[in-house]
Amino acid sequence: MKKDHLKNIKSLLKFKTFTDENILNLCDVLRTDLNNEWESLLPLAVDVRNLDKDETGDYFYKTIDGTPVHDVPTARVWYLRIYDKHDQMDGIISNRFNRSILELECVPGIRRVFIVFIAPNADLPRHIDDLERPPYDPSETYNLVLGVSVPSEDINDLGINIHTTDLNLKNNHAILFDANVPHNAWNKTNDWWISSILVVDKTYWNKE
Numbered sequence: 001m002k003k004d005h006l007k008n009i010k011s012l013l014k015f016k017t018f019t020d021e022n023i024l025n026l027c028d029v030l031r032t033d034l035n036n037e038w039e040s041l042l043p044l045a046v047d048v049r050n051l052d053k054d055e056t057g058d059y060f061y062k063t064i065d066g067t068p069v070h071d072v073p074t075a076r077v078w079y080l081r082i083y084d085k086h087d088q089m090d091g092i093i094s095n096r097f098n099r100s101i102l103e104l105e106c107v108p109g110i111r112r113v114f115i116v117f118i119a120p121n122a123d124l125p126r127h128i129d130d131l132e133r134p135p136y137d138p139s140e141t142y143n144l145v146l147g148v149s150v151p152s153e154d155i156n157d158l159g160i161n162i163h164t165t166d167l168n169l170k171n172n173h174a175i176l177f178d179a180n181v182p183h184n185a186w187n188k189t190n191d192w193w194i195s196s197i198l199v200v201d202k203t204y205w206n207k208e
Contacts, residue, residue, distance in 0.1 A: 012138060013163055015177035017170070023146060026103050027172045030148050030196055033097045034115070038194070044093065045080035045117065048124070063125040064135065064182050076119035083113035109204030111141060115148070118193040123186045126161075129179035136181060142205055143179040144198040147171045151191035158193060160185045169195060176205065 034041075049070050062068055069075055082089060082097045083104050094101065104113050118124060128135050129143070145160070147169040152158045155168040160175060162183045167175055177183070187193040 012136060012178045012181050013165075015162055015165070015167070015175060015181075017167055017173050017175050019170075019173045023174050024172045026100075026107075027146055027148055027196075029100050029103050030097075030115070030146070033100045034148070034194065038117075041080055041096070041115070042078055042117065044090070045078035045115070048075055048077045048079065062131065063127050065126070067125070069125065072123070072125050074121070074123045075125050076122035077124050078117040080115040080117070081112065082115055083110070085111050104198070107144075107198060107200065109201030110198060111201065112199040114197045114199075116195045116197055118185065118187045118195075120190045120192060121188060124184055126182055126184035128182055133180060139178055139180045140202055141179070141199050142176050142202055144200055144205075145169060145175045145177075146196040146198065147173050148196050149192070149194040151187075151189045151193055157188045158186065178202075 049072070051069060063072065080093070082093055083101055088094075089097075089101075100113075104110055130137075130139060133139075148171070150158065150169055150171045153168055153170050155166055159166050159168045160183060161167075162175075162177050163181050169175055
């Protein structure tokens with residue numbers, strides 16, 4: 001294996017949890033826009049178990065070991081896209097998240113933003129975000145994961161594993177990492193776990 005490839009992999013494995021005033025403010029605005037009726041948004045979100053096939057029926061959204069997601073009954077996870085730099089959102093979403101979108105547009109290098117709903121006693125299977133490339137092949141973006149409504153700070157109950165490291169996401173905290181590093185998440189509580197994923201250009205971010 002070439003030294004430059006080893007260097008790339010080593011750089012990918014530098015991730016951590018952190019918070020600052022901007023993260024705190026953004027989480028507050030997202031919570032306000034979600035409000036107590038957030039479950040009404042689930043029909044607008046994408047159930048990962050339905051990301052099985054493309055129009056040809058030949059492509060399966062798979063876990064890291066090649067298992068189609070529809071074969072993972074605990075993968076009760078929904079993604080709701082609320083912002084895309086190059087696409088207009090549905091009117092319901094843009095109106096509901098108007099304040100959040102104004103804040104998100106100020107985030108350096110922002111590309112896309114999702115709200116992620118993980119059901120009680122559910123798992124997000126181990127995967128990478130770009131299935132067209134091999135694991136650990138560096139991408140151009142980071143995933144900035146924000147803790148919007150985190151029902152437990154106990155790593156045994158709820159957390160994210162990136163490569164071989166377990167991290168517990170807290171309310172008003174963030175985790176920054178390259179999503180082409182294999183990762184998975186678990187929610188063993190009896191409550192919903194709500195987070196937000198901001199896809200940001202690496203050129204605007206430095207984890208050091």
